[in-house]
Amino acid sequence: MTHRILMLPGDHIGPEIVAEADRLLQALISDFGLDATLEYAHLGGCAVDAEGEPFPTSTRRLAEAADAILLGAVGGPQWDGLSRDKRPETGLLNIRSTLGLFANLRPAILFPELVDASSLRPEVVAGLDILIVRELTGGIYFGQPRGLRTRDDGIREGFNTLVYGADEIERIGRTAFRAAMQRGGRLCSVDKANVLESSELWREVMTSIAPDYPDVELSHLYVDNAAMQLVRDPKQFDVIVTGNLFGDVLSDCAAMLTGSIGMLPSASLDAAGRGLYEPVHGSAPDIAGQGVANPLATLLSVAMLLRYSLNEGALADRIEQAVGSVLAAGQRTADLAADPKRALGTRAMGDAVINAL
Amino acid sequence: MTHRILMLPGDHIGPEIVAEADRLLQALISDFGLDATLEYAHLGGCAVDAEGEPFPTSTRRLAEAADAILLGAVGGPQWDGLSRDKRPETGLLNIRSTLGLFANLRPAILFPELVDASSLRPEVVAGLDILIVRELTGGIYFGQPRGLRTRDDGIREGFNTLVYGADEIERIGRTAFRAAMQRGGRLCSVDKANVLESSELWREVMTSIAPDYPDVELSHLYVDNAAMQLVRDPKQFDVIVTGNLFGDVLSDCAAMLTGSIGMLPSASLDAAGRGLYEPVHGSAPDIAGQGVANPLATLLSVAMLLRYSLNEGALADRIEQAVGSVLAAGQRTADLAADPKRALGTRAMGDAVINAL
Numbered sequence: 052m053t054h055r056i057l058m059l060p061g062d063h064i065g066p067e068i069v070a071e072a073d074r075l076l077q078a079l080i081s082d083f084g085l086d087a088t089l090e091y092a093h094l095g096g097c098a099v100d101a102e103g104e105p106f107p108t109s110t111r112r113l114a115e116a117a118d119a120i121l122l123g124a125v126g127g128p129q130w131d132g133l134s135r136d137k138r139p140e141t142g143l144l145n146i147r148s149t150l151g152l153f154a155n156l157r158p159a160i161l162f163p164e165l166v167d168a169s170s171l172r173p174e175v176v177a178g179l180d181i182l183i184v185r186e187l188t189g190g191i192y193f194g195q196p197r198g199l200r201t202r203d204d205g206i207r208e209g210f211n212t213l214v215y216g217a218d219e220i221e222r223i224g225r226t227a228f229r230a231a232m233q234r235g236g237r238l239c240s241v242d243k244a245n246v247l248e249s250s251e252l253w254r255e256v257m258t259s260i261a262p263d264y265p266d267v268e269l270s271h272l273y274v275d276n277a278a279m280q281l282v283r284d285p286k287q288f289d290v291i292v293t294g295n296l297f298g299d300v301l302s303d304c305a306a307m308l309t310g311s312i313g314m315l316p317s318a319s320l321d322a323a324g325r326g327l328y329e330p331v332h333g334s335a336p337d338i339a340g341q342g343v344a345n346p347l348a349t350l351l352s353v354a355m356l357l358r359y360s361l362n363e364g365a366l367a368d369r370i371e372q373a374v375g376s377v378l379a380a381g382q383r384t385a386d387l388a389a390d391p392k393r394a395l396g397t398r399a400m401g402d403a404v405i406n407a408l
Numbered sequence: 409m410t411h412r413i414l415m416l417p418g419d420h421i422g423p424e425i426v427a428e429a430d431r432l433l434q435a436l437i438s439d440f441g442l443d444a445t446l447e448y449a450h451l452g453g454c455a456v457d458a459e460g461e462p463f464p465t466s467t468r469r470l471a472e473a474a475d476a477i478l479l480g481a482v483g484g485p486q487w488d489g490l491s492r493d494k495r496p497e498t499g500l501l502n503i504r505s506t507l508g509l510f511a512n513l514r515p516a517i518l519f520p521e522l523v524d525a526s527s528l529r530p531e532v533v534a535g536l537d538i539l540i541v542r543e544l545t546g547g548i549y550f551g552q553p554r555g556l557r558t559r560d561d562g563i564r565e566g567f568n569t570l571v572y573g574a575d576e577i578e579r580i581g582r583t584a585f586r587a588a589m590q591r592g593g594r595l596c597s598v599d600k601a602n603v604l605e606s607s608e609l610w611r612e613v614m615t616s617i618a619p620d621y622p623d624v625e626l627s628h629l630y631v632d633n634a635a636m637q638l639v640r641d642p643k644q645f646d647v648i649v650t651g652n653l654f655g656d657v658l659s660d661c662a663a664m665l666t667g668s669i670g671m672l673p674s675a676s677l678d679a680a681g682r683g684l685y686e687p688v689h690g691s692a693p694d695i696a697g698q699g700v701a702n703p704l705a706t707l708l709s710v711a712m713l714l715r716y717s718l719n720e721g722a723l724a725d726r727i728e729q730a731v732g733s734v735l736a737a738g739q740r741t742a743d744l745a746a747d748p749k750r751a752l753g754t755r756a757m758g759d760a761v762i763n764a765l
C-alpha cells in the first residue's frame with residue numbers, strides 16, 4: 052500500500068529545508084522503489100496567517116490519515132505578540148497531544164568529521180552517541196490547572212501543574228528500556244525525586260519495570276547532576292529517559308555538545324509507531340530566505356521516518372550513508388564550514404546528498 | 409558588635425571542609441581583627457541522627473539569631489530511604505524557606521590556573537565569569553498543592569505546582585538588576601514563557617522593572633536555549649536570573665563548565681542581606697573521611713560571607729587573593745591535580761591558604 056507522508060514545512064527556514072526533503076523523497080520514489088505520496092499542510096505561524104489557527108482542522112485531518120509526518124520548524128518573532136492559543140508553539144504542542152506522540156527520541160551524535168565544531172574538547176566528545184527519550188504529551192506542558200490570576204491580596208500570580216500518572220511514566224519507560232536494549236544496554240532515568248513528588252513516582256515506576264529488562268542496567272540521576280554530567284563526561288551515557296520539561300532542557304544541552312545542531316533529527320512517536328519527524332534546530336528567522344540553511348537534520352529526519360514509521364530501514368541506511376559520504380568529502384553548509392565563502396547552500400547540499408544516494 | 413557566625417558542618421565531607429573554614433576564621437579573628445564568634449549546630453542527615461529532624465528547632469533558633477551561616481553540605485545514601493520530611497534535603501529547603509533566603513547567588517568563575525580542568529576548549533571558557541541569580545524560596549520547590557494520590561480510575565499520580573507571584577519575581581529581579589549594575593551591566597532572564605503561564609508572568613515582571621535600571625541591558629532566553637548557549641558560548645553571559653528549578657539546573661551546568669566545581673562558593677540571602685553560604689558541590693560520600701576533599705569552595709564561601717553579611721570586604725579580598733596565590737604556586741587538591749600523588753589533602757590546603765593570607 053502506498054504510504055502517505057504529510058509534509059509540514061512551517062515557518063522561516065522550514066519551507067527551504069523541507070523542499071530538500073521533498074526532492075530526496077521524490078528521488079527515492081522514482082529511483083529506489085519507495086511507494087509513497089506526499090501531501091502538504093500548514094502548521095505554526097504560516098497556519099495562523101493562512102487559516103487563523105496554528106493547528107487547523109484541515110491539518111489535523113491530514114495528520115490523522117497520514118502514515119508519517121515530516122515537520123520543518125515553527126515559530127518566529129512576528130507571532131510572539133499573539134495570544135497563547137494562536138502562537139506557533141501552541142500548534143506544535145497541539146499536534147503532539149492530539150496524535151498522542153508521547154515518545155520523543157532525540158539522538159545526540161557527533162559526526163567524526165565535525166569534532167571541531169564542538170565547544171568541548173575533542174577527547175570529551177569524540178564518538179559521542181547518546182539517545183534522549185523525552186516524554187512529550189504530559190508533565191508540566193499539559194498539566195491542569197494552569198493560568199494567570201489575581202490573588203485576594205491583589206497580587207498577580209502565574210501557575211502551572213506538573214503531573215504524571217504511573218501509566219504515562221510506564222509507557223515512556225518501556226519505550227526507553229526497549230531502545231536501550233537495542234543500543235548499549237544502559238538507561239539513565241533523570242528526575243528531581245529529592246524535591247518533587249511527581250519525580251518520586253517517576254523513579255518508583257522506572258525501578259518497578261526494570262526487572263522486565265534484565266539486560267538493561269538502570270541508573271538514576273537528579274536533573275541538576277545530569278546537566279553537570281552531560282558537560283563533564285557525556286560519553287558516560289547511552290540512553291537517557293526523562294519527563295517533558297527536563298527533556299526539553301537536557302536534549303538541547305546534549306545536542307549542543309555535538310556542536311552541530313544543524314545535523315540532528317528527532318522522532319515523536321505514538322504507541323503504534325506512527326510519528327512526526329523534525330530537525331531539532333528551530334526556524335532560524337535570522338537566516339530565512341537566503342538559501343543557506345543546513346538541510347541535513349531534515350534529511351536525517353527523513354531517514355528516521357523511513358526506519359520507524361515506514362519500515363524502510365534499508366532506505367534509511369542509504370540516506371545516512373549518503374550524508375556520511377558528503378561530510379567525508381568535506382562538503383559543508385555555512386553553519387559548519389571553516390571557510391564560509393566555500394560553503395554550500397541549502398539546495399547544493401540537498402543535491403550532494405541525492406547524488407550520493 | 410561581635411558578629412555571630414553559625415557553622416553547620418552537615419554530612420560526609422561537610423565537617424572536613426568546615427573545619428578548614430573554622431581555622432581560617434580563627435586566624436582572621438586572632439590576626440586580622442575580625443570580631444566574630446562561631447557557634448555550631450546540626451543540619452541535614454547528622455541532625456536527623458542526633459535530634460530526629462533535618463532542621464531541628466535548636467538549629468532554627470541559632471540560625472535566626474546569627475548574623476551569617478556557613479554550611480558544609482548535606483545528604484547521603486544512608487538517609488535516602490527516610491520519608492520526605494526527614495530527608496537531609498528537606499532540612500536544607502526548610503532553612504532556606506524559614507529564613508526567607510530568596511536570593512541564591514552562584515558565581516561560575518574559571519580560575520586562570522585551572523583552564524585545563526574544564527571539559528570545554530580553553531578558548532571557549534578562558535576568563536569565564538558569570539553570576540547566576542536563582543530564586544530560592546518559591547516556584548515548584550514550595551508550590552501547593554503537591555503530593556501523591558490515586559485517581560478515580562485507580563492509577564497513581566504525582567503532582568507539583570509551579571507558582572510565582574509578581575512580588576516574588578520582582579524581588580529576585582531587582583536583586584539581579586542590582587548585581588548586573590555592579591558587574592558588566594547585562595542581565596539575561598531565563599524562562600519558558602512559550603509554554604508556561606508562570607513564565608509568562610516572570611517575563612512580564614522582569615520587563616516591567618527594567619526601566620528602573622537604565623544602565624542594565626535586559627535580554628530573555630527560553631531555558632532550553634539558555635542551556636545550549638551555556639555550552640556553546642558561555643562568555644556571552646554576565647548575570648543570569650531565573651526561577652528555582654531552572655536555576656538549579658543551569659547553575660550546576662554553568663559550574664561544571666569551569667571544570668572546578670570544588671572551587672565554587674554560593675550565597676543565599678534574605679531581603680536584609682543576611683545569608684547562608686555554602687560550596688556548590690555536595691557532600692561527596694565517596695570521598696568522606698579520607699581528608700582529601702577540596703576545601704577551597706568553602707573558604708571562598710567564607711569570603712562571600714564576610715563581604716555580603718559582615719561588610720568585611722577587605723578580609724574577603726584577602727581570602728580570595730590567598731586562594732589565588734596558592735593556585736598560582738601550583739598547589740592542588742586531588743580533584744584538580746594533574747598528578748594525584750602530589751596532591752594536597754584538605755588540611756594541607758587549608759594551611760596553605762591560611763599561610764598565604
Ligand SMILES: CC(C)[C@H](C(=O)O)[C@@H](O)C(=O)O
Pocket residue numbers: 140143144299602603632
Ligand atoms: C517550541 C517549544 C514549544 C518546544 C518544546 O518546548 O517542546 C521546543 O523547544 C522543542 O523542544 O520541541
Ligand SMILES: CC(C)[C@H](C(=O)O)[C@@H](O)C(=O)O
Pocket residue numbers: 245246275497500501656
Ligand atoms: C539538595 C537539593 C535539594 C538542592 C536543590 O535542588 O536546591 C541542591 O541541588 C542545590 O542546588 O542546592
